[in-house]
Amino acid sequence: MDKYLLAQAFAPNSSPTWTLRQGYVVSDDTGTVTVTIAGSDTSISGVRYMGSAPTASAACLLMVSDYDLFVLGQLS
Numbered sequence: 001m002d003k004y005l006l007a008q009a010f011a012p013n014s015s016p017t018w019t020l021r022q023g024y025v026v027s028d029d030t031g032t033v034t035v036t037i038a039g040s041d042t043s044i045s046g047v048r049y050m051g052s053a054p055t056a057s058a059a060c061l062l063m064v065s066d067y068d069l070f071v072l073g074q075l076s
Contacts, residue, residue, distance in 0.1 A: 020072070023062045025054045033071060037062060047071060 026034040026043050033054060034045040047062075049071035054060050059075040 017065060019064045021062045021064050022075075023060050023071075025056050025058050025060055025071070025074070028053050028056050035060065035062065035071065037064070044069065 022038040023035045024038070026036060029045065032046045032048055033056075034043050035047050036043055047069055050073065054071055054074040061072040061075065063070055063072050
């Protein structure tokens, strides 16, 4: 067996993969927002954002990885 494949089996690459998703801002909290990711009805609270706070009920772009989620910007 190749040593690289053996090493990946015991210690896989742990670098996060970022995905750009569309979502909607449900409400504007103090310093964070509550969002839903497009295609889901589940609200996620405590999401941080870059720049100024997005407007409630606005479409937004979300950066999503395995462990992190933040609003990249609001769509107009």
